[in-house]
Amino acid sequence: MAIDVEIQDENGASIARYDGPPLGHQFTKLAPAASACFRFILPWADATFNEEQIKVLKDELHDAARNCPPERLAELKALSSFLGRATGAHVYVKFIGD
Numbered sequence: 001m002a003i004d005v006e007i008q009d010e011n012g013a014s015i016a017r018y019d020g021p022p023l024g025h026q027f028t029k030l031a032p033a034a035s036a037c038f039r040f041i042l043p044w045a046d047a048t049f050n051e052e053q054i055k056v057l058k059d060e061l062h063d064a065a066r067n068c069p070p071e072r073l074a075e076l077k078a079l080s081s082f083l084g085r086a087t088g089a090h091v092y093v094k095f096i097g098d
Contacts, residue, residue: 001098003027003043005082010090020078027075030068035060047095051086054093058083 005018024043031038037057040047049057058080065076086093 001025001043003041003098004096005079006094006096007082007086008048008092008094010092012094015091016082016085018079018082020082021075023075023079027072030064030072030076031060032064035064038064041095043097045097047097049093049095051089051091054083054086057093 002022002024005023006014007016008014028041028043031041033039037049037053038060061076061080061083065073065080068076083093
């Protein structure tokens, strides 16, 4: 099963859904253990990030892309691009696990 990702408003209503390459269980293994946000994306759980955390997560995805296997690069780039759409106050990104 893939991890679903949504941009949501403050009431939890979906604004946009990620439709890039599927984020499978292996995706979460790309997170460095010392990451502030990325490491909390789990295949079996939900994680919600606020406006400031999204900025940190985007930086962590960029850093992970420099060291990831080439076959995983498309996932990181597509997700980072999607997160770029999550701007403004009261906008959240929610990762929805299995």
